[in-house]
Amino acid sequence: MLILVLDTIHGGKTIGAALSARGDSVDLVDVYRGWESTVSARDAQEKTYDLIVAPVHLDPDYPHLQFFRKRGTKIISHHEAVRMLLGNCLPRPMIEITGARGKTTTAHALASLMNGAGILHTSAGTYRYPERELLARTGITPASILDAAAAAIQCHGWLIAEVSLGVTGAGSLAIITSGEDYPFAAGKKKALATKIASARHARKILLGEGIELDDELFEPRDVVRLDEVARVEGSTALFGAGRGARFTSPLLELKAYREPLLLAGTAAVMLGCDPKKLSSFTALPGRMAEERVGDSGNILVIDNANSGTNAVTTIEAARYARARSGNEELTLVIGQAEGDGKVCENFPTDQIRLALDAIRPARIVLVGPESYPQDQHSAGWEPLIAARAATLEEGYFAALAKTQSGSVVLAVKTWR
Numbered sequence: 509m510l511i512l513v514l515d516t517i518h519g520g521k522t523i524g525a526a527l528s529a530r531g532d533s534v535d536l537v538d539v540y541r542g543w544e545s546t547v548s549a550r551d552a553q554e555k556t557y558d559l560i561v562a563p564v565h566l567d568p569d570y571p572h573l574q575f576f577r578k579r580g581t582k583i584i585s586h587h588e589a590v591r592m593l594l595g596n597c598l599p600r601p602m603i604e605i606t607g608a609r610g611k612t613t614t615a616h617a618l619a620s621l622m623n624g625a626g627i628l629h630t631s632a633g634t635y636r637y638p639e640r641e642l643l644a645r646t647g648i649t650p651a652s653i654l655d656a657a658a659a660a661i662q663c664h665g666w667l668i669a670e671v672s673l674g675v676t677g678a679g680s681l682a683i684i685t686s687g688e689d690y691p692f693a694a695g696k697k698k699a700l701a702t703k704i705a706s707a708r709h710a711r712k713i714l715l716g717e718g719i720e721l722d723d724e725l726f727e728p729r730d731v732v733r734l735d736e737v738a739r740v741e742g743s744t745a746l747f748g749a750g751r752g753a754r755f756t757s758p759l760l761e762l763k764a765y766r767e768p769l770l771l772a773g774t775a776a777v778m779l780g781c782d783p784k785k786l787s788s789f790t791a792l793p794g795r796m797a798e799e800r801v802g803d804s805g806n807i808l809v810i811d812n813a814n815s816g817t818n819a820v821t822t823i824e825a826a827r828y829a830r831a832r833s834g835n836e837e838l839t840l841v842i843g844q845a846e847g848d849g850k851v852c853e854n855f856p857t858d859q860i861r862l863a864l865d866a867i868r869p870a871r872i873v874l875v876g877p878e879s880y881p882q883d884q885h886s887a888g889w890e891p892l893i894a895a896r897a898a899t900l901e902e903g904y905f906a907a908l909a910k911t912q913s914g915s916v917v918l919a920v921k922t923w924r
Contacts, residue, residue, distance in 0.1 A: 509558040512537065514572060516544040518563055519586055519651025526593050526654055527561075539566060557581055561589045563649075564673050564702055567694035586650040587706050591676040594653075599627070599660035599667035601779055604653075604675035606703050607685030607716060609816050610768040611648075611670045614685055617772035617789055618668055621781045625665035629656035631815060632792070632924060636663065648672045674702055677709030681778065683771055687718040714775055716767055732778065738770045745770055745786070747777050755786040763824055764796050764812075794924045796825060798832060806913050808833040813841075813900050813920040819859040819866075822919035826867040829915035837914030839894070840867060841903040843875035844921040855921035863919065864889055871910055875903040875920045 509532045513524045516538040524534045535547040535555070547555075553575050560576050560583040567573075576583060584592070603618065605611050612630045619628040619637060627643075628635045634643045634656055643659060646652045648670045660667035667679070673692070675682045684707060689700040700719070707713050708725050715721070717735045738747045743760050747753040755773065759765040773783035791797040794814035801807050810832070812825035822842065830836055842863060844855040855876075864872070871894040894910045897903035900920040907916045 509533070510555065511535070511559045511561060512547075512552060512555075512557045512572070512576075513589075514560070514562040514570070515539050515566060515586075517541070518565070519647075519649035520561070520563070522649075522651035522654060523561060523586060523589050523593070526651075527589075530593070537572065539570060539572075559584065561586060564697070564706075565693050568696050569694070585674075585706075587671070587674050587676045590650045590653055591678040591709065594657055594676065594678045597657075597661065598678060599657055599665065601681065602657070602660070602667045602669070602679030603681045603683065603775065603779075604669050604671050604677075604679045604710070605683045605685060606671045606673065606675050606706070607683075608688035608690065608699065609821075610685040610716070610764075610771070612814075613765060613768035613792060613795055614683060614771045614775075615668050615670050616792055617769055617786060618775050620789055621772065621776040621783060621785055622666055622668070622779075623781065625663040627656050627660040627663070627665060627667050627669075629653065629667065629669040631670055634659070637665070650674075650676055673699060674706030675710060677707060679710060681712045681714060681775060682707040682710035683714045683716075683775060684719055685716045685768065685771060687716060712778065714771060714778065716771060732774065734767070734770055734774060737777075738774050740766060740770070745773055745783070747773050747783060753777050753783055755784045757787050757789060759789065759791065759796075762796055762828060764821060765791070794918075796828060801908065807908070807911055808915040809904075809918065810915060811918045813918040813922055813924065815921065815923050817855060817919055817921040819862040822863040822917070823866045825917045825919060826863075826869070829917050833915040835914040837911075838867065838869045839871045839873065839907045839911045839914070839916045840864070840869035840919060841873040841875060841897075841900070841907045841916065842919045843903070845900055846876060846898045861889075867917075869917075870914070873897060873903045873907045873910070875900060 511532050512535045513520045514537050516536050524536050528534050538544040560581055563586045605615050615630045626637045631648050633645045653669050656669055684703055692699050713731045715733050740760050744756045776783045794811055797811045799809045810825050810829040872892045873895045875897045895906035897906050900922050
């Protein structure tokens with residue numbers, strides 16, 4: 509086939525190489541920069557392609573998409589192309605996880621319950637289990653699943669893969685972690701609807717709380733809803749109709765962990781694993797992990813700096829820090845690292861201001877551009893800005909230098 513692949517930055521080159529390896533003729537278009545295109549826009553529109561492969565985040569009115577849609581050329585997403593490339597050569601089991609939040613935590617928690625060898629592929633990295641050996645850091649584009657699946661097949665193991673903006677549907681189970689929605693693709697698509705539609709090919713689907721499906725697209729027997737099969741009583745999670753499977757963990761008291769742990773436990777039960785080992789699961793770096801620092805351990809650091817950091821998670825981290833430290837004094841390190849291009853969504857000024865108004869920290873360390881987030885509404889916080897920093901690391905050390913007791917909360921939006 510003659511195939512045109514759009515967007516080399518977000519996995520298009522990988523998909524193109526895989527298509528070429530199986531014998532297809534492939535042209536690439538770098539839709540954002542133009543540097544890596546192998547065909548000009550004019551030449552592409554003079555060719556007769558059998559298939560167009562485009563990322564779901566691309567503006568539907570992008571000129572190539574408009575042109576080939578009018579011509580009647582078949583157009584599929586990067587997710588669908590990866591499913592096509594994987595074919596029947598799949599790891600067993602293969603679990604895909606997508607959603608606005610909780611993907612990484614759900615993936616790590618589920619991996620901790622799996623038996624035998626396997627591959628965990630997340631935004632934090634790709635790891636070989638049970639050794640937990642870091643293999644690569646490639647991001648979570650659909651194309652990144654190709655290498656992760658190959659590694660899982662090579663070790664005759666399972667695959668748990670975090671995927672951005674949907675799933676390929678090739679696996680044994682698709683998990684949608686969150687019902688949170690937002691516009692994307694130049695504001696012309698809705699993220700949740702796109703993620704749900706991508707799961708229609710999956711054998712089984714596990715839905716986070718409050719997510720509704722179109723019953724015409726999905727067989728009810730293939731869909732498991734978290735709020736129907738799991739619940740929390742205090743610090744104990746219970747699963748199944750008889751609630752026989754269970755585990756106890758203090759992390760269940762944290763909103764950031766409650767649903768991911770419930771999803772991981774439910775997925776484990778669906779896969780025939782016991783969720784009880786989640787009792788010993790610990791917080792991940794950047795996701796409410798805690799550390800005592802200082803000469804006498806008198807300063808509690810809550811690390812909640814990750815790619816999903818926002819006002820809600822920051823407010824929760826501050827509440828948790830004060831409860832754990834028993835001290836109201838709190839230093840807040842907040843913002844977005846300069847030049848962090850891997851983070852798709854910014855930490856906007858209004859969200860930072862919302863967090864500051866709710867938390868009312870003793871002092872602030874701002875991470876990001878020097879003028880950020882000064883405006884007419886944030887002038888009242890200027891006296892509390894103890895330092896400015898360009899990176900999370902700089903902000904962390906600046907906060908420790910300014911803090912004598914209480915807690916430090918790291919709430920920097922960054923890729924980790």
